Amino acid sequence: MSAMLEVRDLRVSYGKIEAVKGISFTVGQGEVVCLIGTNGAGKTTTLRTISGLIKPAGGQIHFEGKRLDGVPAHEIVTLGLAHSPEGRRIFPRMSVEENLLLGAFSRSDGSIKDDLQAAYDLFPILGERSKQPAGTFSGGEQQMLAMGRAMMSRPKLLMLDEPSMGLSPIMMQRIMSTVKTLQSQGTTILLVEQNARAALKLADKGYVLEVGHIVLEGTGHDLLHSDAVRKAYLGED
């Protein structure tokens, strides 16, 4: 099976500091792949580079055979790649519905209304409060909105950056189960998480990033039970 997304020897620098130092990984059709690692490991940078917000210093990104690096962000969306950014970044002064409609900004087909309904079905609370300004929502509700918004572009690949950040355990589990649901509906997912356990549990494949390098890769289950991960994330010696 050829990979849906293939990242080859990707390098990204902020000025003199190289944040991503040549990483390669693949995401296959229908998979959930997660990138884990500490702060500053380069996870978010990687996602931002894939979606075109940052220009890479080297390496290549292919999505369904098309080369992505160098394509402006707003065109990447139209190729079927959605990115729900770190910290949710919903538009606080817009209503829920407006936020969702922005997710479909790149589309001009007639079925946007249906997808809006689909998002409300996925997260009923959004439907109940569709006219409310998004800035008044709690963290968890904002995360749902961010995911719903990303889904509005009908992505083939959904990239989620730290969806569980700052959420209560219940809410976090809720989000994670949604990820599962989305996968079952046919969306491929690239997940960046600090909460390694939750992420690895539902991932088909995982990569561990450390200071810009991939230091470990394997199936979710293998990583979850590897000593290295346990050491790094639990401080167990």
Next chain:
Amino acid sequence: MTTSQTTAAVSNPRPSSQWLITLVGVALLIIGCFLSWSYVPALLGNLSVNFFPGAIQIFMIIVGVLGLFFLLLRKGLFPGAHKLLDSARGLRALSVTAAAFMVLVVIVIGLQAPGLANADPGVFVTLVGALAMVAGSFRMPSDPTVDPITVHLPSWVEILVIVAMLTVVLFGAAYALGQEDGTVFSLFLLFLAGLVVALARAGLFSWFGVIAQRNRRVIMLGAFAVAFLFPFTQNGSDANMSIATQVLIFATTALGLNIVVGLAGLLDLGYIAFLGAGAYVSAMMSHSAFANIGWKPPFLVVVIISAIVSSALGLIIGSPTLRVSGDYLAIVTLAFGEIFRLTVNNLDGNNGPDLTNGPNGIPGIPELEIGSFNFGDTHNVLGIPLGRFANYYFLLLVVAAIIITVFTRLNNSRIGRGWVAIREDEKAAEAMGVNVFGLKLFAFAGGAFLAGMAGSIKAHQDVSVTPDQYIFLESAFLLAAIVLGGMGTVAGVLVGATVLKLLPEKLRFVADYRLLTFGLLLVLMMRFRPEGLVPSQRRALEFHEDDADLAERIEDAHIEAVTPMEGRA
């Protein structure tokens, strides 16, 4: 001369064809200059005499001689020296200058004589020579040169170089100011620019730079001496001195503004108001019939009062506006500048108290008198008459010296470091205990103080003060002087101020397009060289956040500059 003697001049044993072509070009260039260029004697300062070169022909002879020097340098005539300068690059720039110059001359003859029938063969000989130089030099390979930093010349050589440099500047300035004919002046500018580019290309200026770095104090004193002696070259004529005093007033004010903008990083678009406040206070306390303040203290007291009033205004403007940041600050200072202008426009008894005499301003301000020295009289020094403007010029020179001292010393002190820190990262500076608010306010008040001082002299020098001298455009000009010259440096501001004040005076025929060019210049500068012509290195870095190479280069130079000094200490 330690490292340069490693390889002797054996690289070019046989003259190459391009070398010969260039030599022929140089020869033709010089020969042509000794022939007549035009039948019309009234043109370009009379070029109609054979074997007696006129002014612009001498420019070309200088170009030729310099070209010859470069050529001989390539031949290794000066052992050890050919590694120091890249003669090929120098020759290229030189030949392009010569060619452009000659083409322009031909065009001028064609348009003004009028008709090319009035051109003599000499002009074409020189033109052909210039083209031959272009043909030859552009096929010449560049030489590798040594890094000037690594070479230590004997100090007397360095000093000699400085003397030569300053002398050239003095005579160049005197000559340029003496040019009445706009076309000749433009051609002179072209010649000068070409010469500078050629020498820069050849690497001479990096030598000057290194030498200047090592002898900063000598340069300062020398430059001051040159400035001091300038009036003596004017033979009592006021025409150029008047311009020179205006340049000085403008430059000193711009230096004050540079403390605010260049050092503290605060954009002030109403700075001219401080100059105006100083001028108005001085005028109101003068013996002018229109002055509305009865108290007439001696001038030195007035200077202090003007400066204090200005800096008080600076504080008033500064304290609330510093709460707002960035663009807001700029706009608020602009609004303050307008308030100042409108207020002095209004305080004429019709609207508000009768203080400033409204739009008419305060005319008839008498000449300054310090002790028994009247600034309006012509004084003879060593038999050389020094007119009214020369007197003010000397006074302003003293003020400029004070401001330069204040500027450089503040910059290299605890306060200066604080300002840099604020510019770099205000939040971090505050977190490190830097008194951000205090330092900003001090920059405002300090800059205003200096402007007030300059203003109090300007009032007397100008004989009158009127509101329309203190409009926004003047603030913009001041800012432009800094932007053009280079933020945070003294030399830059002096260059910028001179260019902005001198060129419009000398190039009257483009007077109408002056502001247009000015606007365009600002846009282009911001786009291509935002740090200015003579930038402070730190400022250059701030404008080029992503340029890692530049950072490396500046760092190397800095380390080089610091190390020997510490070694000596």
Next chain:
Amino acid sequence: MQQRSIVRLGVPLAVAALALSACGSRDAGTTSTAGSGTKTVKIGVIAPLSGGLSALGLGIKNSVDLAIKQANETNAVPGWKFELAAQDDEAKAEVGKNAATKLSSDDAVLGVVGTLNSSVAQQTMPVLAAANIAQVSPANTNPTLTQGADAAAKKRPYTNYFRTCTTDAVQGPFAAQYLLGAGIKSVATIHDKKTYGQGLVDAFTVEFKKGGGTVVAAETIGENDKDFSAVISKIKPNSPAAIYYGGEYPQAGPLSQQMKSQGLSVPLMGGDGIYDPKYVELAGATANGDLSTSVGAPTESTEAGRKFLDQYKAAGFAEPAAAYGGYAYDAAKAIIEAAKTALKDAKDVKSARAAELTALGKVSFDGVTGKVAFDEFGDTTSKILTVYKVDGGKWIASKTDTFK
């Protein structure tokens, strides 16, 4: 180290020596190239040759040029050839001062015609006075230029300054008399706070009240104002029968238009500053009936004036003579007239300057604008003025009279 500090001292000295050796290498550059008996004497012009007021300035320059050409043709001063030295002041005081400095450092300049603006004259007077060069203005109407700041104790500030036009001290009252004569007893005044505008209104007000009129409102406007609605609304309830405006046409025109479109349909009257075709253009269709005063009789109304205009036309200048052409021509002629006595036995221009000033004070001849002669302050003795009225999109002379 030792060596360094010695040289450190040496550098400035060396530079000093070199610089001093350069002194005197430039000659003054004023010797005439013509040689052969005739010497050159220059008449300077300082006027706005570029910028918004250049139409007036170029008219002045050309008229002086015409006078000089005629003087050279008739060999007015034997042995001397007149030359024009025109400088642009851009209507700015500071630029004007530079221009004056430039002229004053030219030893061949005997007299200067200019400036257009009183504010510029304030700057040029001291500079030219220091060099003893005569200045004759064709257009400065500010009384203080000749009579000093204190109207009660008149004192001439600079003896080198003369003018061929009458001052605001005459124009304002003349306008007041005209309005009173037309039966208008209540006016509102507006001025732009400049010397010219305020001077006009002050003089007007005194005379108008003396003649039994009332000033129902006195307002000022800022020099950059464009929208006068608020001021007009403020004046309107006082229902004046006319507005007397002190200022110039760029503001007066729109003021008139806005007044009338706001329902205040009374005539606006001003001084020579609004006597310009542009005023009518700016004031638009509702300007009919607006009034202005201007100095002298209309150039084309007198024999001498028509002759001047014909000659001007024949000389083929690119720009029209404009409002002050005649005055500039007379000013130049006055300088030439005085030069006849001043230059007669002089060996160079510089030494003739003092004599020129004395001679100027005594000139008396019939010029384009009437009799040209100066009183003890340097003001013209002729006080002929004209009231113009806008009619059908043009200024039409309505009444010419000598002010009493």
Next chain:
Amino acid sequence: MDQFLQQLLNGITLGSLYALIAVGYTVVYGIVQLINFAHGEVFMIGAFGSLATWTIFFKGQLGLWVLPFMIVGAVLAAVVVALILERVAYRPLRHAPRLAPLITAIGISVFLQEAVRLFYPGAKSALPFPQIDMVTGPAFQAGPVTVRRSAVFVIGALVVCAILLWFFINRTKMGRGMLAVSQDPDTARLMGVNVDRIIAVAFAIGAALAGVAGVAQGLQNSNIDFFIGFMAGLKAFTAAVLGGIGNIYGAVVGGLVLGVVEAMAVQFIPGTFGGSPWKDVWAFVLLIVVLVFRPQGLMGARVVDRA
């Protein structure tokens, strides 16, 4: 009281003009946090564009039907100039230190003024603006208040433009994109919004309104000159800040408040500090007071501090 109403109307008229220009500042600022200092000149260009349209195509015609063409001419001129500015001068500096675009803007202002002064025939002094019969005829009398016809046009222009703008921003996709970019440009890009295009649109909208304002100014004051942009720009910026820069309706409110303050200052500030010559001073004092005590402006858009 009559005087109060009269001056209120004068103020609202003047304020409408400010508001039309202020929207341009606020729209651009809201999206790129750039104070387009040259916006006042864009307004001036609009006025001249309108005059040029009239002079070239309709000289001598003063019927009402000319007006739409003149407006189109103004809007076209302003928009073209603004788009060129954005593309050539501002876009390359988007990531430069803040000083750079500001100085560029000053340079552009001077350049545009001079370009018009030098190359527009007769622009060296004030030029009369065509007095369209219907719009500049005799005033209406509404009770004690005299209503100039041009005032009706100015206020009407503001109302129409505000409604169109509201519709554009809230009811079109492009408008939604604009809102998104103003709140979070990076995320907007992730949604597929072409940020460069949105910024260009913002400049264009501001310019279009400034163009309308140019016509309004010409009709209201009966003349235009190359220098009108400076003061108008400064006042409009004041209005934008007053209302809360970045907030479009704030700009409208700010403009109206500023206009009324100026008119009232002429009429009601007693003593020698009142009257027409001081009204600009009071406007700027108001700006400073607002910035110091309520930097987010009257309508309270959050001031984005990109320090």
Next chain:
Amino acid sequence: MTTSAPERPAAAAPTGSPVLEATGVVMRFGGLTAVNNVDLRVNQGEIVGLIGPNGAGKTTFFNCLTGMYKPTEGQVKFEGTVLPPKPRAVVQAGMARTFQNIRLFANMTALENVMVGRYCRTSAMALTSIVRGPKFRREEEATRARAQELLNFVGLGRTSEHLARNLPYGDQRRLEIARALATDPKLILLDEPTAGMNPKETEEAKQLIFRIRDMGLAVVVIEHDMRFIFSLCDRVLCLVRGETLIEGSPHVVQSDPRVIEAYIGKPDEDELEEEAAKEDHA
């Protein structure tokens, strides 16, 4: 630990006396409560760790302590006196900090950066700086010497004339610490001092922090690297969603199930069993 610690002017207080006492700190932004009723007490010579997932409010809490934010409720006492919420006053009192994303003065040299840190301990004002009397020169010399000393202390002695922006990442972190030390603090707050460092650099950083502690300073560290925190700190405070989850010795915190849950996620029942089985096995 061969480098000798620079002398500190302040006499070392007996270990154990409280330097910093923050009580009931609450920070709300609009409707969002970023920090909710957090207490923190730091004693002389103690290293306290602050951990918690992203967005837990650690940096916000830091900002409240250092006067960058004015806390909505609660107070911060330093050596017994309540601090005004002004960064400058906080530094003056003796509390210095570093930043999560390095905030050096990029275009100044390393030495100059540290000299800026001396700002609050020096006094030369405008006139002194312009006249340049002996006092000014003495102070300038002393500032320079002290700055160089601190650079030597953190191991950057040789790169004092390099531009901060040209330094490698790890050195930038150390330079930030030197700059903070230049303010003569009694307490230093380090916000993720090892983020982005490799294991070797992390170890060096740890040693550096120990040396700082040995000078008698109290240290508060925010960090994600658990190994680092638990081997460094005397006491650890875990924040989750703005609230204190647990405070105690590294051992206690490390084994607290709630900490594990917050960081790694709650293990399912079956997994727990699995883990238990493994543990037994080991």
